[in-house]
Amino acid sequence: MSKKRRQVKKSTARRRTTSRKRAISRTAAPSARGALAVATSARQTVRARVAAMADATLAVVDDDQALQSMLAVLRDRKEPIKVRLAALASLQAASFSVVAFESCRTDYTATLRAVMDDPNAELRQRVLGLLMRDKDGAAQKRLIAGLESPAKALVPPEKALQLLGYDPHADAYRLARKIVKDPPNETAKREALRLLGADSSARPVFEKILRDKKEAPEYRRISASALHAIAPDVLQKHAREIVLDSSESEDLQAASLTAIAQFGDADTISGDAELMKRVGRMRSGASTKVKQTAKRLLTKYGQ
Amino acid sequence: MVVEIQINNSADARSRYLTWAPSACRVRVTDPTGVPAPVVNLRLSGTSTAGGGQVQFRQGSTGTFANSILLNVPTNGTSVSFFATGRFGFPSRSDRDVTIEARRGNTVVGSVQVMVRIRKNANTLTTGERDRLVAAFAQLNNQGTGRFADFRDMHTAVASAQAHGAKGFLPWHRVYILDLERELQNIDPSVSLPYWRFDQAAPNIFTRDFLGVSDNLGTVLFSPTNPLQFWVTDGVQGINRRPFFNTAAAPGGGLLTEAQTIALGTAYPAFRTMEGNPHGSAHVSFGGSISSIPTAARDPLFFLLHCNVDRLWAKWQKQNGRFNPAVAASFDSAAAPIGHNLPDSMWPWNGITGGTRPPTAPGGALAVSPCVSAPGTQPRVQQALDYQGTLNAAAQLGFDYDDVRF
Numbered sequence: 001m002s003k004k005r006r007q008v009k010k011s012t013a014r015r016r017t018t019s020r021k022r023a024i025s026r027t028a029a030p031s032a033r034g035a036l037a038v039a040t041s042a043r044q045t046v047r048a049r050v051a052a053m054a055d056a057t058l059a060v061v062d063d064d065q066a067l068q069s070m071l072a073v074l075r076d077r078k079e080p081i082k083v084r085l086a087a088l089a090s091l092q093a094a095s096f097s098v099v100a101f102e103s104c105r106t107d108y109t110a111t112l113r114a115v116m117d118d119p120n121a122e123l124r125q126r127v128l129g130l131l132m133r134d135k136d137g138a139a140q141k142r143l144i145a146g147l148e149s150p151a152k153a154l155v156p157p158e159k160a161l162q163l164l165g166y167d168p169h170a171d172a173y174r175l176a177r178k179i180v181k182d183p184p185n186e187t188a189k190r191e192a193l194r195l196l197g198a199d200s201s202a203r204p205v206f207e208k209i210l211r212d213k214k215e216a217p218e219y220r221r222i223s224a225s226a227l228h229a230i231a232p233d234v235l236q237k238h239a240r241e242i243v244l245d246s247s248e249s250e251d252l253q254a255a256s257l258t259a260i261a262q263f264g265d266a267d268t269i270s271g272d273a274e275l276m277k278r279v280g281r282m283r284s285g286a287s288t289k290v291k292q293t294a295k296r297l298l299t300k301y302g303q
Numbered sequence: 304m305v306v307e308i309q310i311n312n313s314a315d316a317r318s319r320y321l322t323w324a325p326s327a328c329r330v331r332v333t334d335p336t337g338v339p340a341p342v343v344n345l346r347l348s349g350t351s352t353a354g355g356g357q358v359q360f361r362q363g364s365t366g367t368f369a370n371s372i373l374l375n376v377p378t379n380g381t382s383v384s385f386f387a388t389g390r391f392g393f394p395s396r397s398d399r400d401v402t403i404e405a406r407r408g409n410t411v412v413g414s415v416q417v418m419v420r421i422r423k424n425a426n427t428l429t430t431g432e433r434d435r436l437v438a439a440f441a442q443l444n445n446q447g448t449g450r451f452a453d454f455r456d457m458h459t460a461v462a463s464a465q466a467h468g469a470k471g472f473l474p475w476h477r478v479y480i481l482d483l484e485r486e487l488q489n490i491d492p493s494v495s496l497p498y499w500r501f502d503q504a505a506p507n508i509f510t511r512d513f514l515g516v517s518d519n520l521g522t523v524l525f526s527p528t529n530p531l532q533f534w535v536t537d538g539v540q541g542i543n544r545r546p547f548f549n550t551a552a553a554p555g556g557g558l559l560t561e562a563q564t565i566a567l568g569t570a571y572p573a574f575r576t577m578e579g580n581p582h583g584s585a586h587v588s589f590g591g592s593i594s595s596i597p598t599a600a601r602d603p604l605f606f607l608l609h610c611n612v613d614r615l616w617a618k619w620q621k622q623n624g625r626f627n628p629a630v631a632a633s634f635d636s637a638a639a640p641i642g643h644n645l646p647d648s649m650w651p652w653n654g655i656t657g658g659t660r661p662p663t664a665p666g667g668a669l670a671v672s673p674c675v676s677a678p679g680t681q682p683r684v685q686q687a688l689d690y691q692g693t694l695n696a697a698a699q700l701g702f703d704y705d706d707v708r709f
Contacts, residue, residue, distance in 0.1 A: 054557025057579040061468075089547075089556070093583030096596060097468040126590055133595035134460070158520055165539045166598065187520060194522070197540035221532060222540070229446050229535040254527035262441055262530040289528045296434075296528075 032058035033066075039087070040069045046080045053086035060094040067094075067104045071111045081120050088126060113138055116154065125155050132163040140167060147175045157184055161191035168198040180205065186216070193219060197226035203234070210238055217251040224255055228263065236264055244278055250287040257282070257293035261300055270301050305334035306345065306376070306405045306413030310387065317492055317673040319399070320420040321358060322703035324691040325368075325386040326674070330405060330413070335378035338407075342375045345405045345412070347385065356395030356419030358403060361386050364696065389419030391708050396429050398493035418493060422614070423705045425497035425513075425607050426505040432497075433513055438530055439487040439494045440603050447535030450486050453666030454479075455536050457651055458600035462661040464642075465650045467596065470571070470635040471643030472578045473616045474687035476609050478649060478669065478678070481700055483606055485670035495702065498610035501585040502553055502560040509550035514604050521545030521591045536601040544602055545590035554588035565619050570632040574619050582612050614704045617690065621707050626693045628685040645685040653681045675701035 035055035038044050044052075059066040073079050073087040091108060095101050101108075115127045116139060131139035143160040146153030153160065157179065164172040176192040176199075183189035193209070196202040206223040209215050215223075227235035239256035242248045248256075257279065260269060269275065280303065282294035308330050311318040332343065348371035349358035359368035362385050370390075376383045387403065395401060399416035406412065428436070444451040457479065458466070466475040484496040499505055508514050515523035515531065523542040525532040534542055548554040559567075559581040567574050585608055592598040592605075599605045620626055625633040628645050641659045642650055651664035668680035677698050678686035691709050692699030703709070 051557060054580055054584050057583060058576055061579065086556075089584075089587045092587040092594060093579055096583040096586060097578055101468065102464070129590050130595060133592070133598045135597075162520060162522065162543060165543070168539060187518075191520070191522070194540050197535070198538040221527060225533050225535075225540050228533045229538070229540060232446055251527045255532065258528055258530050259533065262438060263445065263533070289526065293528050 032056060033063075035059065036066050036069070039083075039090070040073055042079075046082050049080075049083045050086040053083075053090040054093070057090045057093045060090060061097040061101055064104065067091075067107070071107060075111055075114055077118065081123065084120075084123060085126070088123070088130075092130065109134070109136070112136075116142065121155070125159060128155060128159075128163055132166040135167040140164065144171050144175065147179075156188075158187040158191045161188065161195050165191075165195045165198070168195055173199045173202070177202075177205070190218060190222060193222045193226065197222070197229060200230050203227065203230050206230070207234065207238070210242075213248070217249050220249075220252055221255050224252075224259060228259060232263060235259055236268075239264075240272070240275055243275065243282075250290050253282070254287070254289040254293050257290065257297055261293060261297035266301075269297075276301070276303065304332065304336055304338050304343070304378075304407065304412050307331055307333045308347075308403055308405055308413055308415040309382075310403075310415060310417055311674045313673065315673050319415060319417045320492065320674050320701075321356075321387055321389045321417055322419070322421060322691075322699075322701065323389050323391055323707075323709040324693075324699045324703060325361070325364070325388045325696065325709070327384065327696070328387045329382040329384050330374060330376055331380055331382040332376055332378045333380065338378050340378065342377055343407060345374050345376050345407055347372050347374060347403060347405055349417075350402050350404060351393075352397075352400045354396055355400030356417075357390035357393035358401050358417065358419065359388050359390050387417075388709065389421065389703075392705075393419065394421035394423065394705055395419040395493075397431055420493070420495050421703050421705050422495045422610060423497050424505075425499050426503070426507045428497055428507070435491050436487070436494050436497065437513065439490045441530035441533060442490045443483075443486055444534055444536070446533075447538060450666075452536075454483050454486075455600050456663075456665035458596070458605075460597040462650070463596050464640060465661065466642075467578070469639045469643040470575055470637070471639065471647070471649070471684050473575060473613070474684045475642070475649055477613050477616070477687045477690065477700075478652070478682050480606055480609050480613060481702065482652070482666070482669050484702065485672055488672075489670065496610045497607060498614050498704070499604065499607035500561070500611055501581065501588070501608065502558060504552045506551045508604070508607070509546070514607075515542060515544070517544050517546055517550075517591075531603070534603070542602050543591035544593055544604065547588055547590065554585065556584065556588060558584040558588065561615060561618070564615050565622060569623050571625065572635045572637065574616075575635065577612070577615065581615075582608075585611075614707065617704055617707045620688070626689045626691070628688050633688060634685075643684065645683070647684050649682050649684060672701045675699055677701075 035052040036059040038052035039049050039056045060070050070087050070091055074084055112127045112131050118124050128139050142154055143164055147157055147160050176195040179188050179192040206226045210220050210223040239259045242252050242256040279294045279297055282290050285291055310328050312327050312329055347360055351357055360372040361368045362372055368388055374383050395418040398418050401417050402414050403417055404411050404414045443449050480496055487494045511526035512529055515525050517523050521543050523544050564577050564581055587594050592601040627633055641647055650660050651666055652669045654664045656662055656664050669682055677700055689698040690700045
């Protein structure tokens with residue numbers, strides 16, 4: 001489609017939706033329009049503009065021109081970053097008024113994509129989050145590219161992995177496995193494990209980490225949580241063994257007891273004399289969190 | 304002599320829950336042994352455990368409530384009606400912490416344990432209340448494939464026009480959180496959905512033992528004793544939530560306070576602008592799932608946020624007397640998409656798909672309550688307004704807020 005045709009189509013759609021918006025949404029209160037004037041005026045102080053942004057939300061859902069002026073603030077790299085972040089928040093709040101906002105969504109998404117490369121890391125991160133929660137293909141490609149070539153990264157690897165979790169798929173799993181094996185930092189490994197939790201073929205990875213006492217308790221607990229989703233019976237088996245193993249860490253014992261108490265099969269647990277005896281001893285153990293979960297389990301099973 | 308007391312006119316133990324709205328109850332003699340007279344004089348009163356809920360009574364459908372009432376009950380087994388209610392300001396803390404007793408003279412001839420089950424400020428829950436809520440949520444979510452998945456699927460981009468951007472926003476979300484609350488109560492009947500009062504500091508919510516603590520990346524961390532560590536939605540583990548404010552304080556950032564929200568206007572069209580601020584502003588006071596419609600319901604905090612939105616509506620309704628759909632100012636007569644008008648049935652509970660409705664209707668009918676019959680399994684917008692049964696006792700939805708009187 002030519003650029004001119006696209007513009008005509010867009011303009012027609014805007015006219016149509018503007019009249020629809022009038023029917024749906026009452027005219028913005030004068031206070032909202034006043035707030036918008038302050039929020040978008042370069043003559044005002046940063047503080048005043050940021051303060052006005054929340055009140056301007058109503059004007060944004062009510063008026064195309066207001067929306068465009070807010071998008072212009074967000075796009076403009078010369079604007080103070082605090083004002084741009086507040087403009088983004090105001091647009092986000094407006095986006096919750098779906099019916100009224102829907103006609104603006106194309107422009108909104110286009111602006112977010114334009115800001116994806118912004119020099120400001122915080123703005124980049126927030127915008128990428130918004131796009132990924134809408135499963136935006138362009139944002140996803142850029143995140144994958146950044147994980148493959150760190151020079152192209154828009155955000156640190158741990159953030160990229162976290163954001164890819166909004167729409168996990170094979171490419172992301174492949175990169176997450178690579179990072180689990182050779183992590184650039186501890187948080188990236190954690191986020192890679194969380195992402196892999198959506199991949200049912202990763203069960204062996206989680207079983208290995210869960211039972212490896214040399215792994216950090218945080219990774220082991222993530223593995224327990226992932227197994228709960230992928231193979232709940234397998235988690236219950238490991239959780240029982242961890243509870244019975246007195247050399248296990250308190251965190252893992254507490255997490256295992258929680259998994260058993262919350263999700264275990266009632267008949268299996270109440271009939272497991274060895275487990276119940278061990279949990280009975282844990283009730284008077286040293287760690288508060290272990291005692292607490294042991295007590296909870298015993299109460300649930302009437303002991 | 305033995306007397307049976309039925310709460311919410313039911314012998315079902317699951318119906319023994321009260322709110323601030325009057326519950327229809329009845330008492331009857333099941334064993335008249337030792338009473339030769341055709342009628343026996345009984346006194347009904349409530350006794351509570353320390354810090355427990357308190358109840359009040361009245362015989363008819365009007366009049367004031369008292370701490371006890373005298374009833375003349377036939378010994379032939381015929382039931383006598385009365386009404387019971389929670390005493391405002393004295394909700395229960397745990398299940399069955401109030402006992403309603405029937406006495407003949409000084410002798411207890413019948414009793415029933417009840418709970419004054421009220422939605423409370425999440426920041427002030429007891430440890431027991433908090434732990435029961437968290438456990439029920441975790442159970443509902445179970446492996447991300449439990450019943451919670453339906454609630455997740457109800458609040459997505461494709462379905463958002465049913466629930467947002469028009470006058471049905473408040474009624475739809477009232478029914479949505481009621482549906483969730485009833486499912487939580489099917490797991491643990493002592494649970495009620497608490498609210499996150501986002502215009503006040505709520506440090507007790509953002510702890511590892513409750514809804515978690517966010518690290519710098521926005522990954523929410525839980526204690527090893529918290530079952531929410533096993534939270535899964537859409538196949539993905541955990542919760543992403545990055546607060547843009549100090550969670551020891553209120554969000555700020557221009558977010559309207561309770562007083563400012565209620566002062567938006569006395570007619571519904573003005574009040575419902577709260578969908579932007581404070582509702583939208585509260586959502587975007589975080590990064591992460593809760594800040595976007597398609598993913599907001601991945602975070603259990605979402606339901607506490609919406610419980611507060613609903614509480615603000617309830618408070619506004621109470622202050623302005625806006626329970627009656629027939630009163631213009633109670634709602635909005637302007638044209639609106641289907642699903643937003645008073646007589647419209649609400650998706651997904653109506654099961655209607657395609658056309659102007661989303662392509663699927665996850666979750667099926669609305670969960671039923673053993674305590675109340677409204678709003679039925681396929682609610683309409685107008686049924687969300689009279690939630691306390693102020694105009695019609697049969698319309699009450701079976702919930703109340705700790706700071707909104709009947």
